[in-house]
Amino acid sequence: MNFDFFRVLSYWDVLLNGLGITLLFTVSAVIIGTLLGFIISLMRVSPFRVLKWPARLYVEFFRGTPMLIQLFWIFFCLPLVIGRDIPPYVSVLLAMVLFMAAITSETFRGSLKSISGEQHDACVALGLNFRVKAINVIFPQALLRSIPPLMSNNVALFKESALISSVGIADLMFVSSNISSSTARPVEFLTAAAIIYFVVAFPATRLVDLVEKRLLLRFT
Amino acid sequence: MNMVDNINKQQEEETAKYQGAEDNSPLIEFKGVTKRFGDTCVMDEMDLKMKAGDRLVIIGPSGSGKSTLLRVLMGLEKIDKGEIFFGSNPYITVDRKGRTRTDMSVRSKIGMVFQHYTLFPHLSVMSNLTLSPVKVRGMARSEAEDRAREYLARLGMEDKLYSYPGKLSGGQKQRVAIARALMLEPKLMLFDEVTSALDPEMVAEIEKVMLDLAKQKMAMMIVTHDMYFAKKIATESVFIAGGKVIEKCDPEIMFNEPKQERTRDFLDKVLHLK
Amino acid sequence: MNYTFDFSVLVGNFGPLIEGLQTTLLLALGANVLGLTVGFVVCLLAMAPFWILRLPAKMFIEFFRCTPVLIQIVWFFYCVPILFNVFLDPITMGIMALGLNLIAFNAEAYRAGIQAVPKEHHDACVALGLGAWHKTVYVIFPQALRNAIPVLMTNGITILQQSALVAIVAVADLMYAGKMLATNTYRPLEVFTAVALIYFFMSLPISQVVTFLERRQDASVER
Numbered sequence: 001m002n003f004d005f006f007r008v009l010s011y012w013d014v015l016l017n018g019l020g021i022t023l024l025f026t027v028s029a030v031i032i033g034t035l036l037g038f039i040i041s042l043m044r045v046s047p048f049r050v051l052k053w054p055a056r057l058y059v060e061f062f063r064g065t066p067m068l069i070q071l072f073w074i075f076f077c078l079p080l081v082i083g084r085d086i087p088p089y090v091s092v093l094l095a096m097v098l099f100m101a102a103i104t105s106e107t108f109r110g111s112l113k114s115i116s117g118e119q120h121d122a123c124v125a126l127g128l129n130f131r132v133k134a135i136n137v138i139f140p141q142a143l144l145r146s147i148p149p150l151m152s153n154n155v156a157l158f159k160e161s162a163l164i165s166s167v168g169i170a171d172l173m174f175v176s177s178n179i180s181s182s183t184a185r186p187v188e189f190l191t192a193a194a195i196i197y198f199v200v201a202f203p204a205t206r207l208v209d210l211v212e213k214r215l216l217l218r219f220t
Numbered sequence: 221m222n223m224v225d226n227i228n229k230q231q232e233e234e235t236a237k238y239q240g241a242e243d244n245s246p247l248i249e250f251k252g253v254t255k256r257f258g259d260t261c262v263m264d265e266m267d268l269k270m271k272a273g274d275r276l277v278i279i280g281p282s283g284s285g286k287s288t289l290l291r292v293l294m295g296l297e298k299i300d301k302g303e304i305f306f307g308s309n310p311y312i313t314v315d316r317k318g319r320t321r322t323d324m325s326v327r328s329k330i331g332m333v334f335q336h337y338t339l340f341p342h343l344s345v346m347s348n349l350t351l352s353p354v355k356v357r358g359m360a361r362s363e364a365e366d367r368a369r370e371y372l373a374r375l376g377m378e379d380k381l382y383s384y385p386g387k388l389s390g391g392q393k394q395r396v397a398i399a400r401a402l403m404l405e406p407k408l409m410l411f412d413e414v415t416s417a418l419d420p421e422m423v424a425e426i427e428k429v430m431l432d433l434a435k436q437k438m439a440m441m442i443v444t445h446d447m448y449f450a451k452k453i454a455t456e457s458v459f460i461a462g463g464k465v466i467e468k469c470d471p472e473i474m475f476n477e478p479k480q481e482r483t484r485d486f487l488d489k490v491l492h493l494k
Numbered sequence: 495m496n497y498t499f500d501f502s503v504l505v506g507n508f509g510p511l512i513e514g515l516q517t518t519l520l521l522a523l524g525a526n527v528l529g530l531t532v533g534f535v536v537c538l539l540a541m542a543p544f545w546i547l548r549l550p551a552k553m554f555i556e557f558f559r560c561t562p563v564l565i566q567i568v569w570f571f572y573c574v575p576i577l578f579n580v581f582l583d584p585i586t587m588g589i590m591a592l593g594l595n596l597i598a599f600n601a602e603a604y605r606a607g608i609q610a611v612p613k614e615h616h617d618a619c620v621a622l623g624l625g626a627w628h629k630t631v632y633v634i635f636p637q638a639l640r641n642a643i644p645v646l647m648t649n650g651i652t653i654l655q656q657s658a659l660v661a662i663v664a665v666a667d668l669m670y671a672g673k674m675l676a677t678n679t680y681r682p683l684e685v686f687t688a689v690a691l692i693y694f695f696m697s698l699p700i701s702q703v704v705t706f707l708e709r710r711q712d713a714s715v716e717r
Contacts, residue, residue, distance in 0.1 A: 060701070063701070064655075064693070064694040065655065065694050066655040066658035066669065068658045068659060068661070068662075069672075069690045070690070073690060076682040076683075077683040077687070080682070080683050081683065118334060118336055118338045119338060119340070121294075121296050121334065121338060122334065122339075124294065124295060124296055125296070125331065125334075125338075125401065126400070126401075126404065127328045127356055127404065128352055128356055129356060137340055141340070141341065141342050144342055159560075162564040163564060166662055173564060173565060173568075177568060180572065186569075186572035186573055190565065190568060190572060191573070193565055194561045194565050194569060197561045197562055198556075201560035202556060202560045205556075205559070217386075218384065218386055
């Protein structure tokens, strides 16, 4: 058994391109998905059933099924439902956005609920109206508390994004498994890809811990 | 029998200083107010009057409905029956469908300070004070900031203007909370066990702030476990148990020779003098 | 939308879906057994006072938590046979690949559970003269386990969902059976919808239990 990890170097640019695609999809889905997730969380804490129930059903469904089937459904079935073709990158992005929105809405909902009843009491005692209470008191606190779990969600999405290779998007996962089969050297290339994923995700998780400690120090 | 004789002597002079409320017009009146939490009745057809010049101290065993009384008055809890007047105007009433109606213009004349400070942790001391005057009352920011400086200076906190609540001690937080309530220039201040969460060495600084307010003739309703302080600051005292007013009288009488057996029992227990 | 649904394609083809479902359940169950047991051991190693135990355990945890499950599975299926010259049946391979991932996540869940036990309880054990062994077994672990249960269950559901990824390396699980059926019948809409619903209704009861447990724990903390 002999390995030739130097072979990896000659494909370095291809792998980095793959990482670029991975990051492009991840960042786009993070931005759109987080905004959508915030709206969904507001629907879920609203007192109106017509908003609450569809939001709840959506979140439960996307958290209760594998992302792979979500991706396949949007990729293969959605065009049939709407009766027109969808470009692959759109359906992939849509799948990632919907997954991200489902998990971030839970994060936001958790932090909104974690604001203590006493804070709400203080708002009444100070005569704050609903708008001032929401914008100046509740949202800022909830958003601050959401920062660390939101960052974890971003890392989770980054890892989940490897799935888009299964519908032919040339991300890091896709190019590394392609090169492994064409060169018949899976050990070298798959290991290299795993290390690249790790090198991005690991510092991000450390950063989450750091930010969490900072926030705890300042606001409790 | 004179239960708190020794404390009396020590505090007699001080107390006299804070007496002398003269405004005898009615400020607050509870008429047959009932409040239930599920099956438990925390306020049972309660009647209670308070004059504009009063500093009313509410004492009673835990679970007797003292805090609920203040929370109802602040509009934090709904009521099931009865009505509450502010001056001669109806303030909180119950409509035919059983819904609680609150006159918001009256509510804005009442301020409240809580046991756990309830400062907004993401805002500086200054922003905590100016938020409501600027955003709700429409006061100019510069005016609100000037006033905030003045109040904080009066409470000895002028150097903490731009600190965040997380950096303050319990006593400092509670002083900021009091200043925050005063910013709205209330006609009545409610104090709900404001020293209970404090370390003993910080209790005195808050009590001093409250006594200073008393000198300025601020009407207050105070729920406290500190009987010595209660006696010192009160112009009127009320003992509540089981959601009812058991005894309401001058603090001199309440703490020396209460008329009611239950009041006496309670004071015996909390003052450990039996 | 002018698509006519034809769910009748499912009726005659339940066989492969059921077989796939059995494989999926087997994968999830096996991975959970590994995750719950070995995960605890790895957690203890990661908290050991000796760096020689602690370091490898921590590296294992971080590596599996910071890389995609898909690459872990693909790596396991392609590289293990080459590296170690072992050839096992696909289901065993699948259980091991998913199990390794769950071990890392559960070790972290156990650790968080142990750290959530208040420091005062450690002090109380000293005050009561409890030795390290008694303290750990009677005071710390029971509480830590109770803290960790909701997360362990959530991780359990997650691995059930992640098990769908073995379809990519051609293990005949529910996802794989669905993919084959969708291709053979040209009816992806009906098949994938049915498969999604099966996954959903498998995780729903467990996620409801988790919600219930979390509410109860929140309530008991408030008191």
